[in-house]
Amino acid sequence: MTTAEEFLQNDPSYHRLKDKVVGSTGMAFYRDRDDILCDVVMRRLLATGLRDCDAYLELLETEGGSDELDILIAELTIGETYFFRHHAQFEALEQKIIPDILRRNESIRQINVWSAGCSTGPEAYSVAILLKERFGKQLADWNIHIHGTDINRKFLALARTGRFGPWSFRAVPEEIRERWFNQVGDEWEISREIKSMVRFYPHNLVTDPPPKPENGFDLILCRNVIIYFDRATAEALVARLHESLADGGWLAMGHSEPNLALFRKFHTLSLPGAIIYRKEAGYAPPALPARTAAPPSPPPSRTRAVKTVPPKKPARQSARSALTAQKDVPPPRIPAPRPAPHLVLELAEKGDWDAAEAACDAMLRANPLDGRAYYYRALLLEQAGRFAESETALRRSVFLDRRSPLPHYQLALLLLHRQDVNGAQRSFRNALSLADRREADTPLPELPDLTAGQLREMAAQYLQRLKG
Ligand SMILES: C[S@@+](CC[C@H](N)C(=O)[O-])C[C@H]1O[C@@H](n2cnc3c(N)ncnc32)[C@H](O)[C@@H]1O
Numbered sequence: 001m002t003t004a005e006e007f008l009q010n011d012p013s014y015h016r017l018k019d020k021v022v023g024s025t026g027m028a029f030y031r032d033r034d035d036i037l038c039d040v041v042m043r044r045l046l047a048t049g050l051r052d053c054d055a056y057l058e059l060l061e062t063e064g065g066s067d068e069l070d071i072l073i074a075e076l077t078i079g080e081t082y083f084f085r086h087h088a089q090f091e092a093l094e095q096k097i098i099p100d101i102l103r104r105n106e107s108i109r110q111i112n113v114w115s116a117g118c119s120t121g122p123e124a125y126s127v128a129i130l131l132k133e134r135f136g137k138q139l140a141d142w143n144i145h146i147h148g149t150d151i152n153r154k155f156l157a158l159a160r161t162g163r164f165g166p167w168s169f170r171a172v173p174e175e176i177r178e179r180w181f182n183q184v185g186d187e188w189e190i191s192r193e194i195k196s197m198v199r200f201y202p203h204n205l206v207t208d209p210p211p212k213p214e215n216g217f218d219l220i221l222c223r224n225v226i227i228y229f230d231r232a233t234a235e236a237l238v239a240r241l242h243e244s245l246a247d248g249g250w251l252a253m254g255h256s257e258p259n260l261a262l263f264r265k266f267h268t269l270s271l272p273g274a275i276i277y278r279k280e281a282g283y284a285p286p287a288l289p290a291r292t293a294a295p296p297s298p299p300p301s302r303t304r305a306v307k308t309v310p311p312k313k314p315a316r317q318s319a320r321s322a323l324t325a326q327k328d329v330p331p332p333r334i335p336a337p338r339p340a341p342h343l344v345l346e347l348a349e350k351g352d353w354d355a356a357e358a359a360c361d362a363m364l365r366a367n368p369l370d371g372r373a374y375y376y377r378a379l380l381l382e383q384a385g386r387f388a389e390s391e392t393a394l395r396r397s398v399f400l401d402r403r404s405p406l407p408h409y410q411l412a413l414l415l416l417h418r419q420d421v422n423g424a425q426r427s428f429r430n431a432l433s434l435a436d437r438r439e440a441d442t443p444l445p446e447l448p449d450l451t452a453g454q455l456r457e458m459a460a461q462y463l464q465r466l467k468g
Contacts (some may be wrong), residue, residue: 004042005034013053017041020057025073025151026206026237032419040075044068070153077152078465079119080388083164083172084126085223088454089252091128092271093219097250101218102138102353104248110143112213116205116241117150117225120170121159121198124148125190127221128197129180147211151201159200162190174248205237216246223254226262228467231417237261247281260365261382270345336358345447356380371401375446378410390414398430405455406433406446412462425466 001009008014018037023030030037048068050056060069084090101111111131115124120144124146131139138211150156165187169177181188203211205225210357220241226234242265251266252274266277344363347356357380363373378393390412397407412427 002035002039004038008038008041008053009034011053013057014038014041015305017057018054020060021072021076024069024204024207025076026230026233027076027228028233028419029228029401030076031230031420037076040072044072051211074152074154077115077150077155078464079150079152079155080224081119081122082168083122083129084171085123085171086254086274087171087275088271089223089276090126090130092209092274092276093252094130096269096271097219097252098131098135099247101250102135105142105215105218108215109141110215111139111145111219112217112246113144113146114211114217114220114244115146115148116210116220116222118148118155118159118200119150119152120155120164120168121148121162121200122164123164123221123223124159124198124200124463125194127219128194129176131197132194133176133179144196144197146198148198149205149211150200151202151204153202156200156202159198162195163187164190205240206233210240210244212244217244217249218246219250219252220245221252223252225254227254227462234262239265242266242279245279247279249279251277251279253277261379261385292300342448344373353380353384369400371397371399371404371407372446374400375404375410378407378414382414387414388420403434403437404445405431405438405452405459406444406450408434409455409459412459416462421466425463428459428462428466432463435459 018030018034021037022030036244041056045051045053045056048056048059050059057133059065060072067193105111113124113127115121115127118124128144128146131144146245148159150158150159163184164181169188177188180191180194182191183189205222206229222237222241226237229237245251249262253263263277265279267280269276269278344356344359347353347359354375360376360380363370364377367373374393378390378397381387381390381393391411394411394414397404398411401407408427409431411432412424415421415424415427435452437458438452440456442452444450444452444455
């Protein structure tokens with residue numbers, strides 16, 4: 001325990017202050033990171049000359065309190081970002097998403113993009129560069145509006161300067177940097193042309209109503225933001241992002257946030273190395289099955305796993321699932337030529353959860369020791385909000401496919417969701433070391449769009465953040 005932690009844990013108002021921080025930023029991450037939070041709060045107590053959290057809370061509630069809240073938030077937010085972060089997503093934007101927006105908006109000749117949680121700006125500027133670089137001629141007479149928003153005003157001030165150090169260019173080909181930036185001392189300043197395409201302004205994704213351009217956003221990027229939020233906050237945010245999109249608009253989340261459950265309202269598209277979500281007019285998300293409390297499951301053991309029959313399905317609302325839930329009724333026939341694992345994925349991505357579950361059951365009937373099937377089952381259970389059962393399925397998958405990194409990674413996400421940071425760190429470390437044993441460009445058997453190298457990077461990023 002740090003000295004600040006020891007001091008503040010004895011302060012009766014510390015937890016009230018913590019609730020205020022989490023409530024006003026969404027960063028549930030700090031619920032069990034008292035080590036970091038106490039250091040920051042202690043610094044602010046010293047800087048403001050206040051004696052305890054009660055006095056500090058009072059300051060936050062006064063008229064000038066919002067300035068102090070901004071300072072506190074600036075100390076707590078983590079703004080790691082760089083240009084063209086996650087190359088595969090920018091490939092998907094270039095190959096699929098921007099051409100689609102150009103086709104759809106041909107008549108209005110306008111594009112609205114929102115980089116939500118933009119930090120110091122590279123994400124928003126990268127989209128601007130991509131539009132100019134690859135679609136400049138076509139877009140010559142179009143109105144392009146790129147909004148960059150963040151809760152941290154210091155980040156926004158940096159974004160507006162348009163100046164960046166060399167580390168921000170670690171994923172940028174040199175010719176792009178040469179074309180769109182001018183060197184100023186040790187830094188690079190973005191060209192006026194690109195700068196004028198982006199407008200940066202403060203916005204809190206948890207408490208503020210989202211900006212709503214007249215025709216809705218064509219593309220929202222909200223990458224590496226919700227990893228700090230709890231489930232309920234993330235769900236509410238995803239619903240608001242859905243509302244802010246135009247029909248047919250696209251949502252890009254961080255590539256370490258693949259969580260089909262959160263994005264049920266969207267049509268999910270798996271593109272090479274990237275998952276992107278689309279709002280589709282008339283797309284009806286499948287009804288969620290009723291949440292059932294699962295009895296605690298025994299830890300998996302090999303003998304148990306051999307004897308395991310696939311867990312019984314809970315009663316579901318749709319007629320189709322009611323049918324397939326009956327033992328003597330065969331599940332939907334699986335077309336022979338397609339490998340079953342990929343069929344489960346395809347069905348899940350279409351949001352056809354019942355059929356995906358039936359396909360998963362079929363895999364387990366064929367081989368009750370199929371770790372991959374347990375992995376898919378875990379994803380399906382998670383989307384239904386049945387986290388305890390999902391965890392059991394993941395632990396089985398981990399046990400059965402000992403050398404596979406992805407189940408460890410998914411388990412880490414689940415543990416993080418229920419605030420078990422130590423457990424999550426252990427599982428991220430397992431995922432990382434198992435991914436390390438594979439060639440970086442080897443596709444992972446459970447999600448062939450993802451390579452071992454990408455998973456390694458994702459696990460490393462989480463570990464880095466959890467280290468604080
Ligand atoms: C890790 S950065 C991600 C930057 C960029 N999207 C990317 O992926 O490179 C996360 C950003 O989310 C912002 N953020 C955190 N909570 C927020 C909130 N409630 N509203 C708006 N922005 C928030 C932080 O200030 C930070 O700049």
